[in-house]
Amino acid sequence: MFKVFKYSLFDQTRSKWIYLYTLFFFLVSYAMLYLNNDLMSGLTNLLNISLLICPLVSIIFGTMYFYNSREFTDLLLAQPIKRTTILLGQYFGLSSSLSLAYLLGNLIPFILYGVIVSDIFISFIMLLIAVVSLTFIFSGFAIMISLITDNRIKGFGFSIFLWLFMTFIYDGIFLLTLFLFSDYPMEIFSISVTMLNPVDLARILIMLKLDITSMLGYTGAVFNKFFGSETGIMISSITLIFWLFMPVILSMKIGKRKDF
Template identity: 40%
Template sequence: MTALIRIIKSEIYDLTRSKWLVLYGAFFWGIVDLLWRFGSNGTQVIVSLMNIVLYIVPLLILVFCVMYIYNLREYIQLLLTQPIDRKIIYIAIYIGLALPLCAVFLIGLGMPLIYIQLDPASHSAFISLLVSGLALTLIFSSLAYLFTTIFEDRIKGLGAALFVWLTSTIFYDALVLFILFAFSDYPLNNTTTILSLLNPIDLARIFLLLKLDISALMGYTGASFSEFFGNSLGAGISVLAMLVWFFIPLLIGLRKFIKKDF
């Protein structure tokens, strides 16, 4: 336990000196402030923020985590020479990486609430937005950690990370549209519901829109998800599915890290 805490503290200290982390938090703070000044109401601001969080957070987290962990390779090899269980090393490095990222996201997105006056309904929606952003941060940092464990070459690791982001955004939307047009004569509700469970970004979007109760922005997958599970159960299922998306890459990466020859 002592080794775990020491490694986590070391990681957090190293990350707090990163200029990128400051810029990451300042970016969200500035976006919230800008949207609030020019937006007409809280719901409009949150919907605009939703698109930024859903697409920008996964990309930035993937790229930063992949590059950071590859730069940490010599430090990891040094830790492996110490009498420390590999499980502790792997988990400690992830916690030390994920905690500052989550904290900076919360500060950047949440601190403007000090001077922004939101109505009670918008407060609830804003909390849902924070939950979605934190879930995406944990999921895609877990995926990035997995890629750096699998691939020795950082170009391959970064390529895999970018491919996952493209697949979860552009390629996924294209696939859904193709299925809808190609099989328009068949009932597709169950199919699109399964597809949404296979995409963490779509799950976060559905969770947020179910909380906002904005059916017009749900799209076909969101509408099918809501129809299949209902709003309350659907939100719970989406959270459960995102937890699965977080734990599975982390456990696979841990298994590979334990067996890996450095």
């Protein structure tokens, strides 16, 4: 796996799209910090943009990458190595390069603005962890989609829909449900629904370190327990790890039975 991963990473890290991605976040971070001149505001703005852009880029760029490298994958499949080895290698190559690009783009401006010695350093690290996780999860979705269908147009359609669903439609339905059933206790429901969507989950993880604690008490006892103690971080982290594995394991399952 490492061999495939290595060359896949070589390939990716020389891609102009990856450079563009790095540059984008460098400029965004820098602009946020420059305009606000405040790490905390810079961080919250970056959070909003990252939660939107990173899943989108991961899934679209990922689907594109897996479709484009299809013939090369065929060539690799004829070599004396396991299928899953090839697929995992490519998956890690893609997600690692995207993650590196994201980290590099944001770390430089934030370090220049002194995030390491600031009181939001932990929040910042949490943001990076959460967004990198999202990158891995959505790269996983990308490889899964490319394995499910050989029809590129269909694949891109799925990708965009999945992104739209997870970042937008899901929360809309969620909010609507909360309104419709506002007479009922919805706290456990809310937490569960949040856990079921990796984008929401990543957001909550950052917010646990960022500012949701200041809103504590406004809500009910279950929220208080969840957000006010380590329980929240524990449950969210465990669920996030589950999400990290889920698309990859599914992809491997599909990949094993697939006819190339």
